[in-house]
Amino acid sequence: MSERGTNPARVALLILAALATFIFVMGCGSDDDSEQASSDDALQELGEGEGEVNLVAWAGYVEDGSTDPKVDWVSDFEKETGCEVNVKIGNTSDEMVQLMRTGQYDSVSASGDATTRLIEGGDVDPVNTDLIPNYEDVYDALKDQEFNSVDGQMYGVPHGRGSNLLMYDPDEVKPAPNSWDVVFDNADQYSGKVTAYDNPIYIADAALYLREHQPDLGIEDPYELDQEQFDAAIELLKQQKEHVGEYWSDYTKEIQAFANGDSSVGTTWQVIANLLNADGSKEEVVLPEEGATGWSDTWMISSEAENPNCAYMWMDHIISPEANAAVAEWFGEAPSNEKACALTADKEHCDVYHADDEEFFSQIEFWKTPVSDCGDDRGEECKTYDEWVQGWNEVKG
Amino acid sequence: MEAGVATPVQRRSAGRRLADLFHGRPRLQAGALLAGPVGWLVIGYLGSLAVLLVTSFWSLGELSGEIEQTFTFENFEDVVSTDVYRSVTGRTVAIAALVTLTDIVLAFPLAFYMAKVAGPRMRGLLVVAVLMPLWSSYLVKVFAWRGILSQEGAFNWLVDPLGIEGPGYGMVAIWLVMSYIWLPFMIIPIYAGLERIPDTLLSASEDMGAKPSTTFRRVIVPLVFPAVVAGSIFTFSLTLGDFISPTLIGGGEQLIGSVVYSNFTADLPFAAAFATVPIVVMIAYLLIARRLGAFQHL
Numbered sequence: 001m002s003e004r005g006t007n008p009a010r011v012a013l014l015i016l017a018a019l020a021t022f023i024f025v026m027g028c029g030s031d032d033d034s035e036q037a038s039s040d041d042a043l044q045e046l047g048e049g050e051g052e053v054n055l056v057a058w059a060g061y062v063e064d065g066s067t068d069p070k071v072d073w074v075s076d077f078e079k080e081t082g083c084e085v086n087v088k089i090g091n092t093s094d095e096m097v098q099l100m101r102t103g104q105y106d107s108v109s110a111s112g113d114a115t116t117r118l119i120e121g122g123d124v125d126p127v128n129t130d131l132i133p134n135y136e137d138v139y140d141a142l143k144d145q146e147f148n149s150v151d152g153q154m155y156g157v158p159h160g161r162g163s164n165l166l167m168y169d170p171d172e173v174k175p176a177p178n179s180w181d182v183v184f185d186n187a188d189q190y191s192g193k194v195t196a197y198d199n200p201i202y203i204a205d206a207a208l209y210l211r212e213h214q215p216d217l218g219i220e221d222p223y224e225l226d227q228e229q230f231d232a233a234i235e236l237l238k239q240q241k242e243h244v245g246e247y248w249s250d251y252t253k254e255i256q257a258f259a260n261g262d263s264s265v266g267t268t269w270q271v272i273a274n275l276l277n278a279d280g281s282k283e284e285v286v287l288p289e290e291g292a293t294g295w296s297d298t299w300m301i302s303s304e305a306e307n308p309n310c311a312y313m314w315m316d317h318i319i320s321p322e323a324n325a326a327v328a329e330w331f332g333e334a335p336s337n338e339k340a341c342a343l344t345a346d347k348e349h350c351d352v353y354h355a356d357d358e359e360f361f362s363q364i365e366f367w368k369t370p371v372s373d374c375g376d377d378r379g380e381e382c383k384t385y386d387e388w389v390q391g392w393n394e395v396k397g
Numbered sequence: 398m399e400a401g402v403a404t405p406v407q408r409r410s411a412g413r414r415l416a417d418l419f420h421g422r423p424r425l426q427a428g429a430l431l432a433g434p435v436g437w438l439v440i441g442y443l444g445s446l447a448v449l450l451v452t453s454f455w456s457l458g459e460l461s462g463e464i465e466q467t468f469t470f471e472n473f474e475d476v477v478s479t480d481v482y483r484s485v486t487g488r489t490v491a492i493a494a495l496v497t498l499t500d501i502v503l504a505f506p507l508a509f510y511m512a513k514v515a516g517p518r519m520r521g522l523l524v525v526a527v528l529m530p531l532w533s534s535y536l537v538k539v540f541a542w543r544g545i546l547s548q549e550g551a552f553n554w555l556v557d558p559l560g561i562e563g564p565g566y567g568m569v570a571i572w573l574v575m576s577y578i579w580l581p582f583m584i585i586p587i588y589a590g591l592e593r594i595p596d597t598l599l600s601a602s603e604d605m606g607a608k609p610s611t612t613f614r615r616v617i618v619p620l621v622f623p624a625v626v627a628g629s630i631f632t633f634s635l636t637l638g639d640f641i642s643p644t645l646i647g648g649g650e651q652l653i654g655s656v657v658y659s660n661f662t663a664d665l666p667f668a669a670a671f672a673t674v675p676i677v678v679m680i681a682y683l684l685i686a687r688r689l690g691a692f693q694h695l
Contacts, residue, residue: 117461121458121463262565262566
């Protein structure tokens with residue numbers, strides 16, 4: 001950058017002009033791929049497998065024996081169908097939605113807060129359940145739900161459901177907790193050792209806690225929060241932050257934090273506890289008395305799927321009694337296929353996870369995308385997801 | 398031998414013709430030479446910045462969470478008016494400045510030893526030693542530190558007999574790790590700057606009766622200052638934009654990079670708007686650095 005020769009002001013002006021042109025060109029580009037797909041887009045006939053299938057999945061949903069040689073429901077599928085399975089782990093629903101929007105993946109195991117966004121954004125196609133023989137064994141309570149269908153047209157196949165749990169190190173957390181208060185009002189006992197899920201959707205966990213402990217707020221659905229309720233939840237989370245050692249969204253990070261003693265108590269998935277226990281760590285989990293947030297997942301197919309046939313075969317496979325039993329047991333959730341209950345290694349599995357207990361699942365608040373419509377007489381007063389995102393940023397400070 | 402004269406004309410290869418085309422046309426030569434890099438700079442580099450800037454003016458659809466291309470200043474209003482983003486910005490600039498200062502203090506003596514005291518063998522060894530950490534991946538180094546600083550890690554094991562406890566994850570950890578990782582980027586420019594000072598100047602200063610401290614203050618520091626500023630551009634900007642360290646060893650603390658990272662999946666337009674903050678900070682920093690003559694040493 002010499003002072004003489006070229007005038008820096010002129011160079012700067014040229015760069016600005018180039019940027020302005022670029023922005024103008026970009027701005028003129030139109031975008032109309034945001035339309036919801038119609039039922040005509042569903043596959044009508046199953047053809048030959050394409051040789052591979054690219055999946056976006058939660059950790060523990062697609063296991064080929066590389067994590068644990070005994071945990072494998074992918075290898076047989078690959079042998080039978082000739083579809084090689086490639087998997088990309090999504091750590092949060094936001095990440096999954098974004099991955100699907102790249103158009104590089106065929107199928108995704110989406111939770112309720114991602115499914116709406118994917119359907120609404122036209123990123124997934126309706127699913128022709130006639131092509132999926134195992135679909136008929138899926139619990140009726142999981143079919144044609146608000147989060148996986150539109151006007152009676154399914155947009156995927158139900159994978160299973162479960163709840164987030166409270167994990168703790170029994171050496172440090174005594175007595176054994178039975179309430180989320182160990183991570184909220186009484187978090188100071190374990191200051192610096194508390195962990196929480198690093199995602200805006202975690203605000204619902206605070207709201208669910210407040211539903212029990214501050215009834216005057218009148219919280220009913222932890223995803224439908226008006227200003228006052230939302231502020232209370234944010235306030236609670238800010239207090240919690242004082243005692244949080246670190247947040248996790250990558251499940252390996254939580255495993256490492258518990259294994260190294262950096263975290264002792266906090267929200268988790270059953271699979272994380274399983275992985276810790278398999279390594280000789282003795283963390284325990286509990287479903288606290290306030291209930292919990294949870295998920296009901298759906299395998300969906302991308303509207304830009306390059307391997308639709310393999311994706312359909314995968315969707316049929318993952319809800320087959322054998323695979324569904326294996327994944328439900330490994331991840332620690334209720335299977336979606338009724339026949340899976342007979343095939344779990346632990347015969348009690350379906351009872352423990354309340355597979356067909358609709359009353360139990362009415363206590364679990366499944367993840368869904370917060371929208372302005374409160375769904376009751378409060379009208380359009382509720383906080384939308386982008387406000388949740390901002391709220392979560394504020395919590396983390 | 399008429400045929401011998403005619404054949405070379407017919408056998409003119411493509412390369413030969415190309416060379417003829419460029420012969421005596423300096424503008425064309427320069428143009429062809431620079432087309433690649435300049436094209437890359439404008440399309441790849443400035444283009445991606447432009448896309449970032451454009452995105453920051455858009456918003457998210459409520460139900461789909463998809464980007465809607467309607468023009469809005471809302472994202473920038475959020476960045477400027479929300480307390481938390483101001484404090485994140487302040488914290489990030491502060492840590493970047495602190496890391497820079499730490500690296501200057503650590504780098505100067507080593508660079509001085511390398512440039513003025515050590516023999517050629519020792520110098521070569523030290524240069525290799527300084528550059529060696531750059532051979533391993535940044536991510537591996539941060540993960541290693543995550544292990545070192547963990548509750549049951551090497552750091553606590555080391556200081557436990559003394560009855561003290563390590564810093565754990567948080568701002569102190571970020572400061573430690575960033576200072577370690579970016580140190581070579583400070584040592585090398587200072588070393589180059591010091592090496593450029595002729596030894597005769599130092600001898601002259603001594604001959605004129607200056608004490609070593611005076612020589613350092615009035616001869617070495619002014620001459621090497623632009624090099625320090627050049628090094629600080631690296632340490633400052635690299636710390637300013639980092640998102641991996643705060644995520645892995647920052648505990649619950651956020652810096653600009655980690656806010657952008659955690660928002661880009663959930664709210665891309667906002668993340669884009671916030672990502673312009675370090676750009677603005679860096680432009681200001683570079684303008685000041687230019688004033689201080691740093692670019693004469695790059």
